[in-house]
Amino acid sequence: MLIGIVGKPSSGKSTFLNAACRTAAKVGAYPFTTIEPNPGTAYVRVDCICQEFEVECNAKNSICREGVRLIPVDMLDVAGLVPDAHKGRGRGNKFLDDLRRADAFIHVVDASGSLDAEGRDVEPGSWDPKQDVEFLEREISMWLVQILQRDWRRLSRRAETEKMSISTLLGEKLSGLQILETTIKEALRDAQLQTDKPTEWTDEELEVFVQKLRHRAKPMVIAANKIDRAQADHYFESLNQLTDETVIPCSAAGELALRNLSEKGIISYQPGANQFEILQLEKLGEAERNQLQRLQTEILDKYGSTGVQQVLNTVVFEILQLIPVYPVEDANKLSDHDGNILPDVYLVPKGTTARQLAYKIHTDLGDTFIHALDARTKKRLADNYELQANDVIRIVAAGATH
Ligand SMILES: Nc1nc2c(ncn2[C@@H]2O[C@H](COP(=O)(O)OP(=O)(O)OP(=O)(O)O)[C@@H](O)[C@H]2O)c(=O)[nH]1
Ligand SMILES: [Mg+2]
Incomplete structure (x- = not known):
């Protein structure tokens, strides 16, 4: 899975990546700091089922930390x-081709209204970020x-x-963009286009179709970034009302500061939390103490988190x-064949069937699928059983088990 980070210059995309992925992408207070794309791996966090089963995990494709499962997702900044990037302005839009495989985008917006359309500094609050959206x-x-x-x-x-279906032809054409025929x-x-007469579609109609397609195939969340700055809460509220996209207040810089201090052992902080604990007060200078105090009152208390997680x-x-599902090879021990407990968690779309999960694990396992087993109830599940969040599933196949 890939999540693309997009937005105008200097909105804080690379800072967001660095905060989420602990990368060291170059950050700068001037437009076009990033030219080549920066990859990273972030983690989504869910309560691990090891608590329910009272077992200790040997997580392999993810990390389990004190009952919280961290599941990796790829990101690209x-x-x-x-x-008018599509007409070649700025860096153009060709670089978006790197995001063809993206399943979704995070739009990082400067909610403090301190940058113009090109990412140049303007009077704070003077630029309405709704134009950016x-x-x-x-x-x-x-x-x-x-x-x-x-x-x-x-x-x-x-x-x-x-006499071929236009959706089938478009499906072939757009398969490299991870867009399915059903979505088309x-x-x-x-x-509301006439699908039997595509040659008669006007440019405007094609654009309307593409807008609808974008909305479904490359869904977007808006990170109302720089929420720590003046004016940002006002613009966050108006952005929230303006668009049907989800808008989340965010301070990428705040998250970065907390993670840096936490990694040095100076504070204890869990990404996504609404508080932190200072462990080594003596290592903090006065400026840092004040910064932390402000982070607590102006971001964490006010918005519930820095927003990045x-x-x-x-x-x-x-x-x-x-939804997260846990495939195992031994439904009693909840382990793989090496005895690792709850080694893997897969993120699958709601509606994924037991057989589709088998295919995700291995093509052979899908081809030779016999049935699945629910490790909680030990009941057999048919190939078309729709997986539920936190299912623990053993797949029984001819010649191979998982
Ligand atoms: N106050 C504040 N500043 C931030 C925040 N996030 C980023 N910045 C600052 O905004 C400036 C631009 O940050 P970058 O992460 O380089 O922005 P970018 O979107 O990657 O910029 P380009 O690569 O040039 O497109 C830097 O000075 C950052 O320190 C934030 O949450 N709050
Ligand atoms: Mg950047």
């Missing part, structure tokens, strides 16, 4: 987008339009002359609607 969604749509337009004529003619069909319905969990569990 890219260059800043500016209005509008232009960014348009630029992402235009990126998709340009991908489609490359051979739209040939594709639409072929659909009509060969839904977007065509949303756009909440943005990640919202993308994975609310927007993408993924």
